[in-house]
Amino acid sequence: MRFVKGLDPGTKKVEEFYSNAYDVLGEDFRILFEELGIRSGMRRPAKLSLDESFRVFNRLNVSLDSIMHGTVDYHSLHSQFFGWDELPKKYTDRLAYSSRFTSIYMLNFISEKFGQRAAKVIMQHFQLKASHLDDATSSNNMILPLDICDYVYSYHGKETLEKMGESFLDVFALSEQGRLLKESCGLKLQLEKFIEEIAPVYVEKNYQWKIQSSTAGSVLISGIPKPEILHEFGTSAIVTDHAIYLRKGFLTALPKLYGSHRVSVEILKSLKDGDAADLYQLSYTPSPVPGRADLQ
Amino acid sequence: MRDLGLKHNKISELWKAGRLLGGKTQVELSRALHISQSSISKYETLGLEPSATDWYNFCQFVGIDAHKTLQLGYIDGKKKFKHRLFGDSNFRLPLRYKRDFSLKIRELIPFKECLVAELGLATWLEFLTESEVDKEMFLVYDYQVSLDLLNDLISWCDERDFSILERVQKYSGMFSSHGILHEEYARKKKPSELLMAMLEDQVYYHRVFRTEVTSDEKSLGASLQVTPEAQDFFDDSELSQFLHYKIMSFQQALRVNLNYTQDFEIEPGADPASIYVKVAV
Numbered sequence: 173m174r175f176v177k178g179l180d181p182g183t184k185k186v187e188e189f190y191s192n193a194y195d196v197l198g199e200d201f202r203i204l205f206e207e208l209g210i211r212s213g214m215r216r217p218a219k220l221s222l223d224e225s226f227r228v229f230n231r232l233n234v235s236l237d238s239i240m241h242g243t244v245d246y247h248s249l250h251s252q253f254f255g256w257d258e259l260p261k262k263y264t265d266r267l268a269y270s271s272r273f274t275s276i277y278m279l280n281f282i283s284e285k286f287g288q289r290a291a292k293v294i295m296q297h298f299q300l301k302a303s304h305l306d307d308a309t310s311s312n313n314m315i316l317p318l319d320i321c322d323y324v325y326s327y328h329g330k331e332t333l334e335k336m337g338e339s340f341l342d343v344f345a346l347s348e349q350g351r352l353l354k355e356s357c358g359l360k361l362q363l364e365k366f367i368e369e370i371a372p373v374y375v376e377k378n379y380q381w382k383i384q385s386s387t388a389g390s391v392l393i394s395g396i397p398k399p400e401i402l403h404e405f406g407t408s409a410i411v412t413d414h415a416i417y418l419r420k421g422f423l424t425a426l427p428k429l430y431g432s433h434r435v436s437v438e439i440l441k442s443l444k445d446g447d448a449a450d451l452y453q454l455s456y457t458p459s460p461v462p463g464r465a466d467l468q
Numbered sequence: 469m470r471d472l473g474l475k476h477n478k479i480s481e482l483w484k485a486g487r488l489l490g491g492k493t494q495v496e497l498s499r500a501l502h503i504s505q506s507s508i509s510k511y512e513t514l515g516l517e518p519s520a521t522d523w524y525n526f527c528q529f530v531g532i533d534a535h536k537t538l539q540l541g542y543i544d545g546k547k548k549f550k551h552r553l554f555g556d557s558n559f560r561l562p563l564r565y566k567r568d569f570s571l572k573i574r575e576l577i578p579f580k581e582c583l584v585a586e587l588g589l590a591t592w593l594e595f596l597t598e599s600e601v602d603k604e605m606f607l608v609y610d611y612q613v614s615l616d617l618l619n620d621l622i623s624w625c626d627e628r629d630f631s632i633l634e635r636v637q638k639y640s641g642m643f644s645s646h647g648i649l650h651e652e653y654a655r656k657k658k659p660s661e662l663l664m665a666m667l668e669d670q671v672y673y674h675r676v677f678r679t680e681v682t683s684d685e686k687s688l689g690a691s692l693q694v695t696p697e698a699q700d701f702f703d704d705s706e707l708s709q710f711l712h713y714k715i716m717s718f719q720q721a722l723r724v725n726l727n728y729t730q731d732f733e734i735e736p737g738a739d740p741a742s743i744y745v746k747v748a749v
Contacts (some may be wrong), residue, residue, distance in 0.1 A: 182521035198497075218521060222479060225520035226538060236524050237534040284652055286544075293536040323489070327533050 182240060183218045186225075190217035193232065196250040204231060235297040240245060248299050255420040263316040267404050269377045270317060275300075277343055278320045281336045286328070288406045296322055314378040314401060318415055325414035337421025340375075345429055349374050359430045363391055363454075364382045366426065375422075389456055391439075396417065396449040411443045416450055426457040434458075478541055483526065483605035484512040485543060489611070490530030490611055493736050539711040543608045553612050560602045561613065568701045569612035573605060575673040576613075578640035578655040578717075579621055580606055584633060587640070595624055614677060615698070619706055633713060640713075641720030646677055653721070660688050662746060665716055676702075682744075689736060689746040711743050718745075 194201045210220065220228070229236060234244050243259035252258065279300075281293035292321055295301070297317055319364045324333055344350045351400055367381045378401045384392040397410050420437050428434040433456040441451035487497055494512075498505040503522055510516035513737075518526070526536035532543050554569050562628075583592045594604050601621060605611055606720050625632040658664035667679045667690050678699045680691045692714075715734060722728035733746040 178523070182525050183519075186519075186521055211615065219519060221517040222520055222523050222538070229520075229535075235519055237533075237535055239520075240524050284655065287652065290536065290544075291538055293539050294532075297535065327536070327544075 173434070185240050185242065186218040188242075188423070189234075189244060192246050193249060197253055198255070205461070220278075230296070232279075233296055233299055236301075238299070244396045245299055252299070252301060255299045259312065262297050263312045266313055267378075267401060268311045269401075270312050270314055271308065271377075272310040272312055274314065274317050274376075275320060276305045276306055276308055277340060278317060278324075278336060279305065281339055282324065285332070285335075294320060297323060313405075313439045314397075314410065315405065318410070318412055321418055322412055322416045326418065328416070330417040331463035333417035334424065336422035337418040338425040340418075340422050341429060344375065347374070351430065359427065359456075360386060360388055360391075362430055363426065366429075367391070367393055376419075379419075384451070387435055391454045393423065393452045393454060394449040395452070396443065407425070416442055416444070419450070420452065423452055423454050426454070450451065470481075470523070479517060479538070480514050481604055481607060482537055482541070482543065482717055483518065483523075483566075485607040486526065486530045486532050486537070487512070487582065488602060488604055489532070489543065489552055489608050491552060492530065492559070495622065497526070536600045536738040541607075544610070544732055553610055557611075559605045559611070560600055561602050561605065561658050565599075565601070565614045565615070565617045568697065569613050569675045570615040570676050570698055570701070571618060572609065573611045574609040576618060576621075577609070578636050578642075579618065579632060582639045582713075583621075583625070586635060587628075587630060595621060603629070610672075615674075615702060615710065617708065618710070622709075633709070635747055636713075637716055638718035638724075641724040653725070657726070659722045659726050659747070662722060662726060663688060663718060664689070667723065670714075676707065677714075687746050689744060691742055691744050693737065695741040713746055715743070 179436045183429075197204070200395055205228070208224070208231065210224045210227070212220065212224075217225075217228075229239070229402055232249055234249065237243050237406055246263065249257050261467070277414065278290045279294065282294060298316070321333060324336065364383055364386055367383055372379075380396055380398055382394045384394050386392070401408050416439060420439055424435050424437045427435050435454065435456045437455075438453045440453055441447035474608075479505045487494070492500075494505050494508045495509055497503070501508075501522065504641055507516060507522075511518050511522075524534045527537065534595075534608045537543055554566075580592060583595070595601060599617070601617070605613075622632055653662060653665060658663055664681065669682060670677070670679055680693065682689045682691055692711055694711070698707060712734075715732060719732050729746070735744045735746065737744050
């Protein structure tokens with residue numbers, strides 16, 4: 173099956189998708205059409221109704237957007253169709269330094285805030301399966317969390333990314349590292365220790381945080397992706413508009429690890445704007461509030 | 469088996485809702501997407517189901533998520549059309565309902581479900597026709613309208629001896645009436661967690677009051693303070709009616725979903741525009 177010349181670009185993309193899917197799945201793809209009750213078969217798949225098309229897309233765990241963008245990983249599509257659940261190669265083939273935990277956390281946040289269906293749409297968009305989220309200790313490269321960031325930014329805005337970053341601290345606070353940090357003394361020292369020693373190892377291994385200056389109530393923090401990451405993936409893939417808001421939210425919540433504080437974080441410089449590094453100004457003052465009681 | 473679970477008329481409604489939200493006429497859409505106007509008309513009136521390509525190009529053009537919109541059955545994800553949520557669209561909406569933007573459509577969904585379930589779809593459509601409001605607007609949960617639309621709906625029902633404020637509690641207590649937020653609520657296992665989530669989420673529903681949680685060890689309390697903007701537009705009785713409806717809907721959600729049987733303590737706040745709700749431990 174080959175797509176027809178002379179069609180509009182969108183229809184060509186859809187025809188191309190069906191053609192490629194048929195190439196990797198063979199006769200099983202034809203059988204799938206029958207199983208899904210698509211009577212017209214595969215004669216002109218781009219002419220399938222919307223409902224029929226989505227039945228196919230859902231079964232193959234791809235989204236209409238990824239088809240139109242030409243980002244479908246056909247190796248993954250093949251493996252997932254036959255139950256092997258391989259992650260798309262672009263998330264694993266180079267410098268897989270990121271813990272899967274980060275992506276799991278991000279999808280959990282979306283699921284909590286906007287529902288499981290919203291999280292499932294994102295998973296399908298990036299060809300993720302539930303089994304990919306079983307093991308938080310497995311790894312992938314930085315592209316996966318960045319892709320999720322970009323999607324969340326596009327449809328939910330920067331406020332959601334900032335909230336996602338803030339909420340990450342709640343999860344970190346429960347970890348062994350979070351517990352140990354809370355037990356050490358002095359908020360200023362704790363923040364410095366966290367940003368320069370703990371975050372690069374336990375929070376974001378691909379990104380170098382550095383304290384430029386620190387006084388009581390204010391910390392100036394710079395950040396830049398590690399050189400090997402920029403070299404391997406290229407600046408345009410790594411330096412996006414969006415992850416900076418996730419990091420801003422994360423920094424906003426940071427002083428709250430050590431008690432209640434009024435916090436503000438301002439993005440002073442951004443790699444995306446051509447600056448040499450991201451630069452954040454974190455300001456905080458104590459703000460005691462009573463704890464919350466649980467109802468019966 | 470239909471994986472999508474959407475009936476054809478839902479796709480038609482979503483298409484029309486997206487077009488009106490995008491501020492486009494059928495002619496403008498026809499020119500931009502290179503689809504005949506008669507096809508677009510048929511997409512919107514059940515005669516024809518769009519292809520995946522037409523749907524994708526359409527969603528890109530009006531700024532909605534092609535995949536998620538079909539999966540959810542309503543339009544969510546406001547970033548790309550945020551500027552259109554305040555009346556800058558082609559939805560039919562009288563000026564009276566644009567004088568303030570106090571409510572999101574999400575707030576009205578339980579009322580719609582109540583009316584449809586108890587008096588029938590025709591009654592709901594009759595109200596919309598009389599009010600000169602497009603039914604497709606109710607597929608855009610973040611779209612913003614005046615509190616007057618709700619007040620008028622309540623009055624319209626009262627005139628027909630149907631006390632919707634009493635009947636709607638059942639529907640506002642059901643998470644399914646809250647769109648995309650319902651799964652968040654369904655996960656809450658403690659009354660305090662659910663109440664907190666609902667209080668925090670009020671920004672997704674309206675701009676009539678702000679909430680501030682004032683807890684102590686024995687109770688969870690919330691101060692509900694009417695915003696100055698709402699006070700400018702509405703009189704005390706209208707605001708009080710809305711505040712009490714909301715408090716009852718919180719109570720109902722806790723009752724229905726977590727078997728929390730105690731009544732909330734409701735006290736007047738420090739000034740007439742506030743109210744204090746206390747929930748015992």
